[in-house]
Amino acid sequence: MINPMCWFEIYVNDIERAKTFYQTVFKTELSPLNVPDPNMKMWVFPSDMQKYGATGTLVQMQGVPAGGNSTIVYFSSEDCAIEQARIEAANGQVHLAKTSIGEYGNIVLGIDTEGNMFGIHSMK
Numbered sequence: 578m579i580n581p582m583c584w585f586e587i588y589v590n591d592i593e594r595a596k597t598f599y600q601t602v603f604k605t606e607l608s609p610l611n612v613p614d615p616n617m618k619m620w621v622f623p624s625d626m627q628k629y630g631a632t633g634t635l636v637q638m639q640g641v642p643a644g645g646n647s648t649i650v651y652f653s654s655e656d657c658a659i660e661q662a663r664i665e666a667a668n669g670q671v672h673l674a675k676t677s678i679g680e681y682g683n684i685v686l687g688i689d690t691e692g693n694m695f696g697i698h699s700m701k
Contacts, residue, residue: 587633587635587643590643590691596635601666603652603660606623643692645692652695652696652697661675669688669689683700
């Protein structure tokens, strides 16, 4: 069985603020994605489409407000406590501090600067 997940989008109200948040928490660089719609801005997370794992973008689009959705994207981590420590420093909130999920590792739930909840998973 192959993981069917191939893409995600996190809708935001302020693309620059959200980009800074995710780059700070995950110590990564997002890149602009060329889109034909002038009412839409997208910044993509790093990826290699030839390797396993989903990638996705931050999206700012007129008529689609951030927050209030029912999907949680989980980011992988060596130790989710590391990113947890960066969430509040990046102006986000820790919703659930590092918590064991038994044999499946640990998770952290955070809320980004746009009101979106996201997860971080690690085995450590």
